[in-house]
Amino acid sequence: GNVFDEFQMEGVASEHNEIYLELVPENLSRALKTAQSAKAVKIKLTNKHCPCLRVSVELPSLSSSSRIVTHDIPVGLIPRRLWNDFREPSVPDFDVSIYLPVLKTMKSVVERMKNLSNSIVIEANLSGEMNLKIETDLVSVTTHFKDLGNPPWASEDGCQSSAEGRDLESMAEARIDIKKLQQLLAGQQVNPTKALCNIVSKRIVHFILLHEDVSLQYFIPALA
């Protein structure tokens, strides 16, 4: 609510007040690059020749009236019957939850490792220690992080989660595609307020990045 000065929408129906749009991210990214020094940006769903997101950018100009740049980004409307495919996964029952190291450091470590291996092992424990490991026939490299801290999760219904009663030193680990991790880290332009990951041993790694008004979650499944 705080991100936008004005926000109006009307979904398909009152009990399904949502709209699912599919688009090419490159287009939206380019349109918003236009808006870097904008006075105002307006995004509207229109249907001229086909459904489009119309991004109107008002730019400062040398004259009395502003420059207006309009981008029409074609979008696909996803029918309601397919909405389930896009349902947000719930927070998994994780074994370890830990705050991430400084993203810039993590990014440069992972980028170097990407050249050596296709997969990377992330392991962490409840003592604030995390290791990033790669291993091939020729070389193995491990980067150790410590004193990261573990976020406190209140258990919702009072029953035991996988994390409770767990040995503090014991590592939970998952092996994931290194490219996916690298892409995730490369996409972060701004340091988040909070960044953490939840590891379900050998199953999935769940990253949560929190900015003031925005939260980003990434689920990366473990490789076999």
Next chain:
Amino acid sequence: SNFECILHCFLFLLVFGRAIHAIARISDEFCFDPIEKGLALRSVNSSRSAYAYVFFSSMFFQHYCWTAVSQPCQKEKQLSLPCKLIIKSVLPVFRCVNVLERNVEKCSIYTNINDHHITFQLLCKHGVIKTYNLTFQECDPLQAVFAKQMCPNILKVHSRLLADLMVHFPTSQEEITLSVTPMKVCFKSYTEEDTDFSKTMLTEIQLNPDEFDYFQVGVDSEVTFCLKELRGLLTLSEAASAPISIHFDIPGKPVAFSIEDTVLEASFILATLSDMEKEPASQQPPRLSQRQESNADAVASKKQQWNGNASTTEPVKPFASPLAQQEIRSTPSISKEMPGAGGTAVVGAKDRAVLEGEVTEAQPSEITTSPPSPNSVSRAVSYICNYCIFQFHSFFFGAFSCKEKDALSHTSHSLATASDTEEDFGKAQSSQV
């Protein structure tokens, strides 16, 4: 040697390098033409829908020396010998123009006509000398005459603004449309009837005429041209800090982007899409299923349908060898052009007289449109006859005339044009490009 010049300062090197890069966007080869007043670089693309001209006056260089060479066998003293160079050979010399700034202290260019070599020598820091010896071929002088002053629409803007605008379009954007009325200016992605809107992102920029240093709109117009070919000129004008003038008319007539300052002059003349049935002043969408282009085959996307004639015609190469000139005579390019395509007749010095004959003879009989309904054909024919002559006059690769002493002057007489055009239009002034 016959020609020698030296570039001494990084800014000038940068500008020169960017000029080469700008020309590289037009064609794989260009014409390197040193004359007494300065160095001219010219290029035309294979479909003859884009022409570039850059002229560095002798003052641009730290040192500029040019001597005339006259061959005993020639009737007239030849005042210049333009050389045809392959862009790919020259680009490495000016590859990283930014790096050029830091490392290169001096660049000298000299030719020896007798052994057909042009040498580019870069004197770099730490005593490093890079020498590039390039062979050249002789080429027929090539020049386009375009009556810029006769364009009803003239915009002038500093290069920074135009570069800022083009940033909003993807680098892959081929054509854009410039639309003007006296009240507003709009640059937008080009679309046509069969554009797949569900897959194409469209961008449109609206500007107030206030933003232009000079704004003159005599006729409401929407001209579509190839953006890729223009981008080079934009970076060149940024380096030169020169404002850009845009001269244009109704769709179908060429658009000229030019910069001019005391030591440098550049013109990029691009063909624009024309609509056959479109009245010059109206905004109606074309009725004909086909669109025709002025000047050649491929300004717009390859999806364009062409009638049989043009698609089978080989585009006449601008740097025609004597053998190719035979072709020109027998398959006159004007009549073989698409209807509405106008006159890009490309000839060498010798073909002047032949071309004049062709203009009068060949036009009426060779125009076809498809589907060939009687009304549209006759209308097309009459439209073209009038249009072609005008095009021929206004955008014509003509022969180089030895009378041209003041290449820089804009009041210079027009080059070889057909005699009937001079009758029709009187002593119209054409700017030398």
